[in-house]
Amino acid sequence: MSVISVSSLTKHFNGIKAVDGVSFEVREGTIFGFLGPNGAGKTTTISILCTLLKPTSGTAIVNGYNCLTESAQVRSSIGVVFQDMTLDKDLTAYENLLYHAILYNVEKSKRERVVNDALKFMDLYERKDDLVKRFSGGMKRRLEVARAVVHQPRILFLDEPTLGLDPQSRNNLWEFITRLPNEKGVTIFMTTHYMEEAEVCQEIAIIDRGKIIASGSPDELKKTVGGDVIYLRTTDNEKALRIIREEMSLKGKVSGDELFITVSRGDACLPELIRQLGEMVKSVRVQRPTLNDVFLTLTGKEIRPETVDAADEVREAVRAYRRRFDRT
Amino acid sequence: MIELRVVYVISAREFKKFLREKSRLISSLARPLLWLFLVGGGLSRIVPTEGNITYLQFFFPGIIGMTILFTSIFSAISIIWDKEFGYMKEMLVAPVSRVSIVVGKAVSGSVVSTIQATVVLFLFPVIGLKLSIPSIFLTIILSFIISFSITSIGILIATFYESFESFSVIMNFIVMPMFFLSGAMYPLKKLPPLFKWIAYLNPLTYGVDALKNVIITTEAGGMGADFPLSFDLAVVAAATALFILLGTMAFNKRI
Numbered sequence: 001m002s003v004i005s006v007s008s009l010t011k012h013f014n015g016i017k018a019v020d021g022v023s024f025e026v027r028e029g030t031i032f033g034f035l036g037p038n039g040a041g042k043t044t045t046i047s048i049l050c051t052l053l054k055p056t057s058g059t060a061i062v063n064g065y066n067c068l069t070e071s072a073q074v075r076s077s078i079g080v081v082f083q084d085m086t087l088d089k090d091l092t093a094y095e096n097l098l099y100h101a102i103l104y105n106v107e108k109s110k111r112e113r114v115v116n117d118a119l120k121f122m123d124l125y126e127r128k129d130d131l132v133k134r135f136s137g138g139m140k141r142r143l144e145v146a147r148a149v150v151h152q153p154r155i156l157f158l159d160e161p162t163l164g165l166d167p168q169s170r171n172n173l174w175e176f177i178t179r180l181p182n183e184k185g186v187t188i189f190m191t192t193h194y195m196e197e198a199e200v201c202q203e204i205a206i207i208d209r210g211k212i213i214a215s216g217s218p219d220e221l222k223k224t225v226g227g228d229v230i231y232l233r234t235t236d237n238e239k240a241l242r243i244i245r246e247e248m249s250l251k252g253k254v255s256g257d258e259l260f261i262t263v264s265r266g267d268a269c270l271p272e273l274i275r276q277l278g279e280m281v282k283s284v285r286v287q288r289p290t291l292n293d294v295f296l297t298l299t300g301k302e303i304r305p306e307t308v309d310a311a312d313e314v315r316e317a318v319r320a321y322r323r324r325f326d327r328t
Numbered sequence: 329m330i331e332l333r334v335v336y337v338i339s340a341r342e343f344k345k346f347l348r349e350k351s352r353l354i355s356s357l358a359r360p361l362l363w364l365f366l367v368g369g370g371l372s373r374i375v376p377t378e379g380n381i382t383y384l385q386f387f388f389p390g391i392i393g394m395t396i397l398f399t400s401i402f403s404a405i406s407i408i409w410d411k412e413f414g415y416m417k418e419m420l421v422a423p424v425s426r427v428s429i430v431v432g433k434a435v436s437g438s439v440v441s442t443i444q445a446t447v448v449l450f451l452f453p454v455i456g457l458k459l460s461i462p463s464i465f466l467t468i469i470l471s472f473i474i475s476f477s478i479t480s481i482g483i484l485i486a487t488f489y490e491s492f493e494s495f496s497v498i499m500n501f502i503v504m505p506m507f508f509l510s511g512a513m514y515p516l517k518k519l520p521p522l523f524k525w526i527a528y529l530n531p532l533t534y535g536v537d538a539l540k541n542v543i544i545t546t547e548a549g550g551m552g553a554d555f556p557l558s559f560d561l562a563v564v565a566a567a568t569a570l571f572i573l574l575g576t577m578a579f580n581k582r583i
Contacts, residue, residue: 050421075423086414090345099337103422147418 003028003155003187004049009058011044018044020210021058026155026189026203029181033201034191035291041210042191043083046159049189050080063154076104079148079186083159085140087147089133093124096132097147104151114150121183122146122176138169142176149184156180158190162197174200195291206295213298218291225289225297228266230273232259233282240277247276331428338419338432339439342403346440356402360395360448364388364455371513378549384455386551389539390512392445392471397510397532399444400475401503403437404482408489430483430576437479438472445471457543466542474535477564480571481531487578510536515551531567534560 004026011019019041026032034042047053049060051071060067063077087096097115106114119125122142132140141161148156161177162170178200180186190201198204198218205215214221234240237259244250244261250269252261263269266286274281346352364387372383410416419429446468452459459467485498507513509523510532516524527533538560540553553560 052417052421072423075421078421080421082414082417084414084417086416086418088341088345088415089413090348091341095341095344099341100418100422102333102337103419103424105333105423 001028002026003063004032004189005061006045006049007059009045009048009060010056011041011048011053012056017210019048019055022207022210022212023058024205024212024215026187028187029185030202031178031181031188031190031200033198033204034189034207035193035195035198035204035295036191036207037193040207042207043159045207046080046157046189046191049074050078050157051075076151077154078157079151079153079155080157081141081144081148081159081161083163085144087132087140087144090131092129092131093119093135093143093146094128096143097150100147101150106151114152118146118150121149136169138165138172141165141169141173145173145176149180149186152184153186156186156188158188160191160193162192162194170194170197195295198291204291206298208299214294221291221294222289223264225293226262227264228262228289229287230261230263230266230269231285231287232261232273232277233257233284234259234277234280235282236280240280243276244273248272329425329427330431331424334419334424334428335432335435338429339436342406342436342440356395356399356444357447359398360391363394364391364451378551379547381544381546381548381551382456385457385544386515386548387513388452388455388457389543390510390536392448392467392539392543393474393510393512393532393536394507395445395448396441396471396475396535397478397503397507399441400437400478401482401485401498403440404433404479405486405489405495405498406437407433407483407486408491408494412491426580427576430480430572430579433483434476434479434572434575437482438475441475441479442468442472445475452543458545459543463542463545467539470535470538470542473561473564473568474532474538477531477535477568477571480568480575483575484571484578487575506530506532509533511540511554512536516554517550531564531571534563534567538564 002025004024006025007023009019009022010017022041022045034045036042044053048055049062049067051067051074054068062074065073065077067074091099094115097118098111101111101115116125116128119128122145124139124143124146127135127139132143135143145156145158145161158177162173165173174197177188177190181188192198202217203215204218204221205212206221207213214224216224232240237254237257241252241254241259244252250261250263252259261269261273266288270284270286274284364384368384368387368391371387375383377383377386407416410419420426449464449467449471485502489498509519509527509530511527512532516527516533519527534555537553537555538557541557541560544552
């Protein structure tokens with residue numbers, strides 16, 4: 001069953017298409033990843049789904065409610081962790097969560113329990129009476145996730161949850177997040193531009209320049225790259241290549257002193273390969289494609305452009321415009 | 329439409345932070361003291377007064393008005409802080425109405441402002457004023473009403489600014505002129521006609537005048553209140569309604 005269903009969603013900022021006819025479905029109880037480079041339209045899409053922005057056209061249904069016409073019901077069904085921190089640093093962890101519980105209409109008799117539960121779940125209970133400004137970056141993020149689940153939402157939105165965190169805090173945060181669907185029964189919609197983090201998702205949509213260019217499970221997406229690559233070193237590469245072609249009907253190429261073969265399942269293919277080539281084999285390694293390879297194949301560029309190009313300038317203009325004029 | 333729980337959350341949050349920041353509390357009390365004793369004390373040596381009051385006694389309702397003005401505007405423009413530091417998003421994405429957020433901000437700002445005005449009010453014996461207990465209560469109630477109207481003006485201003493670089497603009501072009509042209513420092517009657525008419529358009533003028541009505545009880549000639557208390561209250565109430573409405577509209581449109 002779909003808990004988010006988006007069709008032909010479009011958002012223009014001053015003539016620039018930030019989101020351009022996007023459609024997708026998110027199944028209940030899964031982690032859905034929305035991937036793409038900075039400025040691809042991820043945050044704009046999340047803002048529309050959270051009812052903070054109105055779409056130019058198209059429809060977005062969240063938990064059965066229309067984002068445009070039933071925004072109050074949508075807001076009650078979701079929890080959001082924004083890209084930028086939205087905690088009050090001058091309040092304690094407990095106060096931040098308690099006020100959240102009141103804003104979301106949690107019954108008075110239940111408030112204390114749900115707040116403490118959320119703090120315990122994210123391993124912050126010991127620090128509940130400390131001011132948030134004394135927390136580390138990773139703890140603040142965990143606290144934001146804790147706050148977002150206080151009112152037991154059906155869907156949790158995470159916009160670049162690990163941005164700006166060190167690798168250790170990132171891993172730590174993922175451990176907590178990946179437990180949420182099973183233990184709290186929430187569906188997670190997340191964006192990231194760290195491709196390796198998207199491995200935790202059951203379903204992924206890759207967005208670039210406002211359009212979805214591919215979607216599927218991480219494995220399905222990786223298969224579109226053409227499967228695993230086996231790198232071989234042999235005593236005679238030319239002879240080995242001939243054997244592979246004739247006996248195993250696989251395609252391969254010699255590159256430098258290595259021979260590489262693209263196959264759908266590298267691990268399953270290895271025993272047969274070694275049997276055929278016998279003692280010719282000097283070394284062998286299998287490389288699985290990463291999601292980054294998927295993105296590279298689809299768009300011809302790395303997901304994190306290091307240089308400022310024309311597209312970046314357009315994105316910056318969109319952001320400036322959004323800050324200035326377009327608030328709904 | 330106005331959800332009390334939202335007003336409660338915003339007020340509780342503001343109040344907790346107010347009590348935690350001792351420096352803010354002290355510095356906000358230092359300003360009226362400086363103005364009353366250093367500016368007022370100096371001026372009282374050279375400014376002739378009418379009737380039976382001293383310049384400091386004339387200045388006193390204006391100082392309470394000033395306390396309300398500064399505290400209310402600062403509380404309201406915490407909206408800019410909330411926008412900059414993100415907490416505003418937490419409120420905007422919650423299932424609450426925008427008007428509740430605006431009213432919550434107005435109530436919380438007014439409470440803080442009234443507390444400060446009350447602290448300043450209790451300086452009255454120091455400058456030789458005599459106030460009855462009913463007058464003290466009336467002044468506190470008036471302070472709350474005036475605070476509410478000034479906070480709603482502050483909210484309207486805050487919705488138009490993005491960051492606190494705009495802070496000095498607000499101070500120099502809105503807050504200070506509002507103070508000088510409110511009858512706090514000199515009677516409106518003595519102002520040149522242009523300034524007098526600007527002062528008549530300033531909501532704070534009627535707030536300060538209402539305070540003069542209650543606080544200046546002795547014969548004060550041209551230095552007493554200009555309008556009846558009921559008229560002052562009517563203007564302040566109308567201004568509050570207008571600015572809450574405009575503030576909510578601007579808030580809806582811009583945030």
